[in-house]
Structure formats: structure tokens, C-alpha cells
Amino acid sequence: MKIAVSGKGGVGKTTISAYFAKRFAKEGYQVYAVDADPDLSLGTVLGIENSDIANLKPIVDMRDVIAAKSGGGGSFYSLNPDVDDVLDEYAINLGNIKFFKMGAVKQGGSSCYCRENSFLNSLMNSLLLKKNDVVVLDMGAGIEHLTRGTSKGVDAIVVVTEPTVVSVQTAKVVSNLARELEIKSVKFVGNKIRRPEEKEFLLKQLPAADILGCVSYNDHMLDAALGIETTEGSAGFEEEMDQIFQNLVKDVQV
């Protein structure tokens, strides 16, 4: 199954993506976790050292290798990770998780990330997954990965939203664009809920049946954000995310 995590900047896409990657891995799935945001952060949240992320070859560099293997005709062969080790060169292994980055940080004024997005889309579409393989794509903030069509071909898109007017507005635009890309399953996660009226606000704004669940704001996240290791207060987060995970698996039928 291929899942893209999307939403406005700062809503918690990376936190949710990291949870999904770790959780699927814990459940015995082979996980391909991809940081599809040029502004890299999924690796950091998964616990990888910044220097290792910086040294990792980006997915886009695979293009020439795959073109050569495909006979150079520009078309893609189906990439079967079971028999093909080309992916391994571009991955950092964390148990059952293989971590990838879409692109590297470039020089100011040098170029856009269109080539990276386009190649990632082709790669995703040529990847042969087994029943127990899951791809988790942590998308860039906002809507451009959708207008670019990067996430075309995923089975599900999880749109994360805070309980704010502008964040919900983006969530709605993302969900419309996802439907235009014919993504079958478009689901929502409410994040950083501080007050009961915030949950009510989300329930009024979004179709209740498509909300996988809500995550409360908590100090555990604040400490984690400051780089302080703590387990205090994480029980609530784990419980809420467990429910969201169960609903995701049920809804999109992994």
C-alpha cells in the first residue's frame, strides 16, 4: 500500500508520517519511508543523524541508473525490491524501515524541484509492492505536490489539519485535488487539539466519516521538538495514534 501524508505547513505531517512508518514496521511490514519535502525533516524525526541524511544519495540520482537498466529508452522497468538491489544504495535502514529522501538541498537560485517530483512519481508507479510492503510519503507543505501530480498513484492520502480556519481551508483544497488525481481514499487527521471547541470546529468543517481521529496537543511533543528525550505524556499520543492507525488500516484495507 502507498500512503501520502499531506496538509498545510506545520500541521504535523512529519510527526504523523514517522508514526505510521514506525508502526507499520512494528507490525512486521516492510516500510519504504520517503521524505518528499525539499525542506527535509522526516529523517530527523525518525532519529537519523543530520550528517547521515546529508550524505544520503537522493532518489532523483537513481534516474540515470534506472534509465541504463531499462535499456535507455526513457521508459521504466517495474522495480521489484525483492530481486533488485538498486533501492538499497539510496536507503538508510532502520530495522524494517528503509528511509529515502526525494532530493538534496540545492543552492539558492539554482532550480526548482520539478525533476525530483516527477521522478518520484514515476518511481512510485513502477514499484512492485508485495502484500506486506507499505510506502509512506511525507509530502511537502501545501498543494504543489498535488498540482504537480507527485502523489498521483498512491492508494490513500492522509490530510493532516490543525483546528484553524486556514489549515482546514488547505485540507479541503488538498482533498479536492486528491480526488482530481483519482486517489481512492482521502482521510483526515485533526492534530494539536487543545480545547473541546477545536474538535467541534473540525467536525463541523470536515466529513465526520472521513476523519481517522484527532491528536491532542501535549508537552511531550514540545519536549521532543526541543530535542529533549521524554516519555512523559506520550501515553495519550500513543493511544490516539493507535486509534488512527486502526482506522487507517480498516479504511484503506492494507
Next chain:
Amino acid sequence: MKIAVSGKGGVGKTTISAYFAKRFAKEGYQVYAVDADPDLSLGTVLGIENSDIANLKPIVDMRDVIAAKSGGGGSFYSLNPDVDDVLDEYAINLGNIKFFKMGAVKQGGSSCYCRENSFLNSLMNSLLLKKNDVVVLDMGAGIEHLTRGTSKGVDAIVVVTEPTVVSVQTAKVVSNLARELEIKSVKFVGNKIRRPEEKEFLLKQLPAADILGCVSYNDHMLDAALGIETTEGSAGFEEEMDQIFQNLVKDVQV
């Protein structure tokens, strides 16, 4: 003066941009406020109706008009808002603020926003400003507007950051890219500060002399985010932002 507001997704770029636009307008400047994020929100925060934003012609549509006026040679004439009314067709007027949007929301899979970014850059560079004119650009989340060079040519970039590891990481990448673009003034604003250790964290991570100031997290913002009108708790925000504004004006010498 041309100011771009940048930073990781969700750090509060739009809130800070809207404050700057309104504040400069209040001080008697003519403000050109540009939403340079395809995931539009500056207009909403400035209080413009969604339908009016949706109906507004995006800046990128100016391209053909300007090309025709320039004699069609592909090069730009210097756009002088004093004698030239081409801008007015693309603006929503709010007192001393003229609001623009870089691009419109597109269809899923239709295209990137490279053309929009490239044209915005040309337009900014061809705009003749008077002493009392200020451009405030609310950039898209992350780093792509810098690798694309959209913000090349601004006088100052204000990098907004939350007190989190990943947000500060982005702020540093943004500031390096801004220097590669030879932007003279690169300043930071700490936002959503909840605890004293968070402010300390920022002071440890970023050069103190380049921090314009810090903004506390407050319930006023939460209510505003839910679309609830309130002035309660806004005094602290106004005070902190006033200090930041004073420092900005002093530092970049409007």
C-alpha cells in the same frame, strides 16, 4: 523596501506578514502585500472574503499584458505604479494595502508553480518603489522559493521559526540560501514561544544580533485561528510585534 517572510510550514509566516502589511500601512506607507504561496492564506488573514480572493486575477496573468506593453521583446519595462495602472487590475485595495496573489489554485496533476515564481521574481525586480513604498511577500513554506530564486532581489528576508529542532533547522537552511542569493539583511523572528527554555533554545541556535524578537503563544491567536473575533490577550502580541517592527525598520533602514 522589499521584504520576504520565510520559514518552515506553519511557523506563522502569514500572521507576521499580515502584521507587517497592516503596520506599514498604518504608518502611512503604500504597501504591496503579495501572497506568494500557492496554498493561499494571506488574503484570508488580512480579512478578505474567500470568494474575492478566488475571483482575483493572479499576478502571473500580468505577463502577457506587460510583454505587450514592453514591445513584446520578452524584456520588462520598469513598472512604475505612480504612472502605470496595470497593477490595479490585479489588486484588492484595503486602505493603504494593495493585496495580490501570485497564482491561482490549479487542477490536480496539471502543473508546477515555476512560471508563477519566475514571473513574480521578474515583476519584483522591475517594480520602481518610492521611499514610502513597501512590498511584503508572504512566501511558500520551506526552501523551494529560495532554490527557485523567487525572493532574489528583496532587501530583507525575515525568517520565522518556532522553538523546535526541525523549524530551526529550516531557518538555518533558509538563511544560508538567502545569503547565496545575496540578500543583504537576513533576520529571525521566534514565534509561538510557550516556555522560557524555548526562548533560550532559540538564542542558543541563532545569532542573537539577528533576532528581531520573539512572539509568545497566546489564546488570542487560537481564537483568531478558529475565526472567532476577539481582542482579549492581543495586547501582548501587539507589544511584542511592535518591538519586532521597530527592530526591522531600524535594521533594514526603510
